Amino acid sequence: MSVDIDTVKRVARLARIKVSDQxxxxxxxELNGILQFVEQLGEVDIxxxxxxxxxxEQTMKKRQDKVTDGNKAGDIVANAxxxxxxxxxxxxxxx
Amino acid sequence: xxxxxxxxxxxAREKLRAREISSSELTGAFLDAIETANPHLNAxxxxxxxxxxxxxxxxxxRLAKGEGGELEGIPLGIxxxxxxxxxxxQACSHILDRFEPRYESxxxxxxxxxxxxMLGKLNMDEFAMGSSNETxxxxxxxxxxxxxxxxxxxxxxxxxxxxxxxxxxxxxxGATATDTGGSIRQPAAFTGTVGIKPTxxxxxxxxxxxxxxxxxxxxxxxxxVRDSAIxxxxxxxxxxxxxxxxxxxxxxxxxxxxxxxxxxxxxIPSEYRVEGMPAAIDELWQRGIEWLKDAGAEIVELSLPHTxxxxxxxxxxxxxxxxxxxxxxxxxxxGLRESGKDIIDMYENTRAAGFGDEVKRRVLIGxxxxxxxxxxxxYLKAQKVRTLxxxxxxxxxxxxxxxxxxxxxxxxxxxxxxxxxPVTMYxxxxxxxxxxxxxxxxxxxxxxxxxxxxxxxxxxxGKPFEEETLFQLGQxxxxxxxxxxxxxxxAS
Numbered sequence: 001m002s003v004d005i006d007t008v009k010r011v012a013r014l015a016r017i018k019v020s021d022q023x024x025x026x027x028x029x030e031l032n033g034i035l036q037f038v039e040q041l042g043e044v045d046i047x048x049x050x051x052x053x054x055x056x057e058q059t060m061k062k063r064q065d066k067v068t069d070g071n072k073a074g075d076i077v078a079n080a081x082x083x084x085x086x087x088x089x090x091x092x093x094x095x
Numbered sequence: 096x097x098x099x100x101x102x103x104x105x106x107a108r109e110k111l112r113a114r115e116i117s118s119s120e121l122t123g124a125f126l127d128a129i130e131t132a133n134p135h136l137n138a139x140x141x142x143x144x145x146x147x148x149x150x151x152x153x154x155x156x157r158l159a160k161g162e163g164g165e166l167e168g169i170p171l172g173i174x175x176x177x178x179x180x181x182x183x184x185q186a187c188s189h190i191l192d193r194f195e196p197r198y199e200s201x202x203x204x205x206x207x208x209x210x211x212x213m214l215g216k217l218n219m220d221e222f223a224m225g226s227s228n229e230t231x232x233x234x235x236x237x238x239x240x241x242x243x244x245x246x247x248x249x250x251x252x253x254x255x256x257x258x259x260x261x262x263x264x265x266x267x268x269g270a271t272a273t274d275t276g277g278s279i280r281q282p283a284a285f286t287g288t289v290g291i292k293p294t295x296x297x298x299x300x301x302x303x304x305x306x307x308x309x310x311x312x313x314x315x316x317x318x319x320v321r322d323s324a325i326x327x328x329x330x331x332x333x334x335x336x337x338x339x340x341x342x343x344x345x346x347x348x349x350x351x352x353x354x355x356x357x358x359x360x361x362x363i364p365s366e367y368r369v370e371g372m373p374a375a376i377d378e379l380w381q382r383g384i385e386w387l388k389d390a391g392a393e394i395v396e397l398s399l400p401h402t403x404x405x406x407x408x409x410x411x412x413x414x415x416x417x418x419x420x421x422x423x424x425x426x427x428x429x430g431l432r433e434s435g436k437d438i439i440d441m442y443e444n445t446r447a448a449g450f451g452d453e454v455k456r457r458v459l460i461g462x463x464x465x466x467x468x469x470x471x472x473x474y475l476k477a478q479k480v481r482t483l484x485x486x487x488x489x490x491x492x493x494x495x496x497x498x499x500x501x502x503x504x505x506x507x508x509x510x511x512x513x514x515x516x517p518v519t520m521y522x523x524x525x526x527x528x529x530x531x532x533x534x535x536x537x538x539x540x541x542x543x544x545x546x547x548x549x550x551x552x553x554x555x556x557g558k559p560f561e562e563e564t565l566f567q568l569g570q571x572x573x574x575x576x577x578x579x580x581x582x583x584x585x586a587s
Contacts, residue, residue, distance in 0.1 A: 001472070003463065015418060015462040016425070016439070017455055018447035027459065030517055034460055037518045038407040038473070044480050051478035054339075055309070055485065055534025056296045056559065061338050075197035081432035088427050091438045 001039075002032045099124040100265040104169055104322040107268060111158055111168045118158065118168025122151035122212050125170045129214065129266045135585035138251075138261040140175055140233045141183035142215035150212040157210065166329055167210030172267035174258050175216045176223055177203050177313075178302040182213075186304040187231040188221045190449025191430040200302025201334045202271060202313045209329045214267050218257030221451045222421065223278055223306045226523040228256025229511055230453040238286060238508050239264040239581040243548035249508040252282030252523075258316045259286040263581055269317040269326050273303060275310045276409055277504075277527030280539035283316050284503035284552030287541040287579035289323045289569065290316040294559045295534035296341035297327075299334035307416035308339075310409075310531045319578065320540060320569040324348035327562065343560060351563035352570050357391030359568065362496040366402035367526060369505060375545045376502045383500055383542055383553045386575040387568065397496060399487040404480050405529040406521060411464050411477035412532075417454075418461025424449060456517060485533040492558050498568055501526050503539040503552035530556055538565040540572045541579045550579050 003011075005021075008028045012019045019027065073086040082089040099121050102110070110116045126144050133139050147170060154168035178184050178196040185191035199207070207213070220230040227250035228236040236256040238249040240263070251260040255272035259282035262270050272279040274292035283290025291314045298313040305311065315326035328348050334340040363384060368377070388394055426432035426445030433448045435441035450458065464473035491499065505525055514520045530537040536559070539552040553572055557565045 001469075007463075008459065011459050011463045011466065013443075014466065015458050016422075016442040016446055017450065017458065018443035019455075027456065030456055031460060031463070033516070033518050034410060034456070037521075038410050038477075041404055041407050041411075041476055041480055044401070044404055044483065046476060046479040046483070049479040049482050051475055052309075052481040052485065053478075055532075056294070056339070056341055058296070058341060061335075061342070063335065072197070076428075078197055079194050079429035081426060081430070090427055091435065091441050093438050 002035060003028060100128050102268070103319050104268050104317065104325050105319070107169060114158065118151040118154040118212060119148065121168065122147050122170045122214070125214055125267060132264050132266055132585045136237045136239060136260055136264055137234055138218055138236050138257045138264065138266055139172065139215045140187060140218050140257070143182060143213055146182070147212055147214050154210050154212060164209035165325065166206060168212060169210070169268050170212040170214050171206060172214050172217045172258060172261045172270040173203055174255055174271050174273060175219050176273050176304045177271055178304070179203055179213065179216065183216050184304070186222045187219045187233050188449065188451070188454070189232045189431060190424045190446070194429050198302060201299035201332065201336060202303065202330045205332050206271070206329055211329070217261055217270060220254035220256065221454050222304065222417070223254040223273055223275055224417070224453050224457055225253040226277070226281060226520055227509070227511065227514070228253040230451050232451060235511050236260045240286060240508065240549055241582070241584065247510055249549070250285070250511055252285035252508065254278040255282050255316060259283055259288055259290070262286070262288045262316050262318060264585070269315055269322055271313060271330065272316045273311055273313050274531065275307050275413060276531050277524035279314045279316060280503050280527045280537055280552070280554060281523055283539040284541070285508040285550065287550030287581065288316050288318060289320050289538065289540055290314065291323050291327060291538040291562065291565065292530065292536060293327060293331060293562055294536045296339050297331045297560070297562070299332060299337040299340045301334055301336040305420040307413040308420065309416060310413060320566055320573045321349060321352050323538070324352060324566045341560070346563060348563060348566050351566040354567045355391065356387065356568055356571055359392045359497040359564070360495050361387050361392045361394050362397040362491050362499040363394060364397055364399045364402065364499060364501060366399050367501045369525070373506055373545070376505065376551065379543045379551050379553065380500070380502050383572060386572055387500065390571045392568070395496065397491050397494070397499070399491070399529070401480065401483045401487050402529055405484050405532050406525055408477040408480040408484070409528045409532060410460070410521060411473050412481065414457040414461035415465050415474050416461070418458045418465065421454070421458055453517070481532050484529055488533050488535060497558070498564050499556040501554045501556065503527065503554040507545040507547070507549035507551055526554060535559060536562045536565055538569050540569045542572055542576045544579065
């Protein structure tokens, strides 16, 4: 399989990365190089093989559903580019 | 007192406990060395001298009272991927500009609890995506090693290029690093240092900036096998904050050093003999086989038939997980924000400005292989191939093999700009990536020099949670090969 420039632009949109036409064109070539490289997996017989879900045989650890941490709104917004009264501030979303 | 930087962790530990030296002297010697070398090598992206002196002073006070942990007073460098409270933590990306976490990663918290001293944060490929340290927003790291008779700068490998270079150039006693496809072992091999990636689940991932969560593991880079065992003992733990952290007590790895390897069965996988491999690598491998045989190990040929599919499967699984993990960098909660006409425009501008080319490539590949209609053909298939890769190893262990010996890298360090094709760059990890795909422990030990005088490493791969066997065997290689030191050209 290979991608064309429109697919690259569509995927970039999905990934929320702005790309110029020139960048999209360069990336089309690079991504096709990578896709061509992974194509060799087609040679592997995977019939009846289960997909890997965990490399270590261990049952998922569970914990009690209770609060163990909190009351640190100040810490949470401390690194925000813009914040106000412990809220993250973003451009207007709804009119 | 520059001689202090020549000590190993094991030696410094004795001298500190005997009060022959103080941590303040030792730390001061490293801070001086960093000041001289870092403008040439760019291994540190942030040096924290005040914090280092303060921690060293506290260590000296504890040592004076006959107290102190396993690493009391030992100065270390920390890869920029580990969250360090109030200190630069940016995974060497522009998108995490000015990020100073309000919390400490479990791995670094373990080190400080054992008395270690932080010298600063180390350079790396952006978000650990790279094999040469060329993708760092903070610029390349220069390998302390140069070819014989050449002045050309070389890469230290990656992604833990700063960690490996800092250890090799004696700008710290040891360093934390992480390994998703070879990021500890490949730079260790390129710089003549020892690097171990433990079994998946051995070190907590809590507070380590995530790249590919099912593959990422922290581990140390150090001067000697013993030093790497000392560091791993402290870094590893059982952590309720990471559900993939495994409930198993951490053994005292150092006890394995010097233990006889007599009767251990060492597998030599035929699939690692790749076409076009330099003669020096093949000779090194043969020498490694002889060394282990001389020490009493039994050598057996074995086959890991799915080896060649590990790298292509990795380049589906790792970017898929990365595209998901890196979705959090959106200009809202931390780091860079580039304004836009609306919120989506702001996201797109921020991510376009904040991520470098290699990160963008991987996020796009990951988004593509996970997108509707392609999931089964790529991601699901890659995860099935991963099962087969692990099965190859399981069969070897069931046949009684105790460890596997391979070269760490297909060649020695190269020059910056020498490899521009992404897929060619990925091939650097051809011998290391299988280990991540199967979740196994792997150690790289310096074993010799290339024809042009550059360090080369041998890799030992172990059974899950049998890091001790790797330290045991690694010591045999170190004893036979000796240790390797670059010329300190930056000091003149």
